[in-house]
Amino acid sequence: MARKPRFFVSGMPYHLVNRGHNRMPCFGGEADKGTFFSMLCDKLEAFSIKLHAFVLMSNHYHLLVTPDDGAELPHFMQCLGRKYAGYFNTNRQRTGTVWDSKYFASSIESDYYLLACYRYIELNPVRAGLSATPAGYHWSSFHTNACGMKSAIIQPHKTYLALGDCQFSRLKAYRELFNTEMSAEELKQIRLALTKNWVNRQQLEVVRPVPECCG
Incomplete structure (x- = not known):
């Protein structure tokens, strides 16, 4: 059966996941992740994609992005995947596919779900048992x-910026979002939206920390 075409909307945030073939490792170590990260930086600029959050795991990666032009998002994923696969295969003197046949993509239509995706992505190493806290994973x-570490590629989404009226208050409010564990329902909805490539309009109640002013 032919795969249904996927359409991406300009200016809409998306949660993207790509996995190693048969869940095999796609990153062998720090050097591989560093190379992929460098390629990611180049492709984000080339395709005018704004990156809000990411994590690189051993056999997959997550990106939270907003494309200036939705039509460029699949080209970005294809180009990034092919370029890294060429490096990976050459470095290991192997041939064949590196990635699963399809990456997962879920569009985001609510502020709550966007912040949930931020947390889901950055808590991935904690859920995998690689670190006790998200700060412990590089x-x-x-x-x-x-x-507040400076980054040349992370661009805050307007929902993130709305957490506070200055950097100090935003950082504090964002950290406080991690004080409670994600619920089973949150995890279920995020995973389901990804595997089905659904729009997620989830509007579960969330208590946001009250931003503090700087000073």
Whole structure:
């Protein structure tokens, strides 16, 4: 059966996931992740994609992005995947596919779900048992979004910016979102939206921290 075409809307945020073939490792270590990250930086600029959050795991990666032009998003994913696969195969003197046949993509239509995706992505290493806290894992945007580390590629979404009226208050409010575990229902909805490539309009109740002013 032919695969249904996927349409991407300009200016809409998307949660993207790509996995190694048969869940095999696609990153062998720090050097592979560093190479992929460099390629990611280049392709984000080339295709005018704004990156809000990311994590690189051993056999998959997550991106939270907004494309200036929705039609360019599949080209971005294809080009990034092919370029890294060429490096990976050459480096290991192998042939064949590196990625699963299809990446997952879920569009986001609510502020709550966007912040849930931020948390889901940056908590991935904690759920996998690789770190006790998201701050303990290097290959993640948590250090920028929660700790203020400068980044040349992370661009905050307007929903993130609305967490506070200055950087200090935003960082504090964002960190406080991680004080509670994600519920089973949140995890279920995010995973279901990804595997079905659904629009997620989830509007579960969320208590946002009250931003504090700087000073």
